[in-house]
Amino acid sequence: MSAPQAAPARNASRAVWLKNLHQWHWISSALCLLGMLLFSVTGITLNHAAQIEAKPSVTRQQAALPAPLAASLAAYAAAHDGERAALPAAAEQWLRDTWSLKAGGRPAEWSADEVYLPLAKAGGDAWVRIALPDGAAEYENTDRGWISWLNDVHKGRNTGPAWNWFIDIFAGTCLLFCLTGLLILKFHAANRPFTWPMVGLGILVPCAIALLFIH
DSSP: OOHHHHHHHHHHHHHHHHHHHHHHHHHHHHHHHHHHHHHHHHHHHHHTTTTSOOOOEEEEEEEEOOHHHHHHHHHHHHHSTTOEEEOOHHHHHHHHHHHOOOOTTOEEEEOSSEEEEEOOBTTEEEEEEEETTTOEEEEEEEEOOHHHHHHHHHHTTTOHHHHHHHHHHHHHHHHHHHHHHHHHHHHHGGGOTTHHHHHHHHHHHHHHHHHHHOO
16 A cells, blocks of 8 residues: 555544544443542542541330240250351341341351341441340441441442442443543644643652652
8 A cells, every 4th residue: 555545544543543432431431420429529538537527326226026036046046156147037027127127148146145246337337136045135226427428338348249349340430431531642642742741740640659658
């Protein structure tokens, strides 16, 4: 192919690549827009967690298991002493009926005297303790506020598998957004002399801060 014919072919190929890159760039930015806003805001709240006061709200409730259920739990505990195992279905149903709690098959800690069920959650904590001799049950719920909830959502702490999957997919989308943006910069760098100095500055500044000021 002669030089006059090669130039239009290169320009056509370049135009196709740019069109595809721009398309994937805007699609990835649209998909991760809300997530990027959320993680940006919660990044600030996490960075200043010590300065943002949180006043936990603690509620405690007590109830008594029906005698047949208490007896069945005592027998179940004898078979699982020292183990971590989920509550029987009847006990989970009693928690739903009494305190609207969903144990969801979470493992409880069993001993001869009691069963302890931790119910960790984003933005707080909760637990249920049942004394097996008499069936006395105690429920405690701690709510640390919406900022703590957002911070835990940012970290994926006690948020469940669905949110963890979202974080992985969101991270992949952000990676696609960054890579397509970098390639678009490469295509336009010839006409924008400050492109690579700015990219280099964006890499150099965080690396320098990490090496010099993080101990």
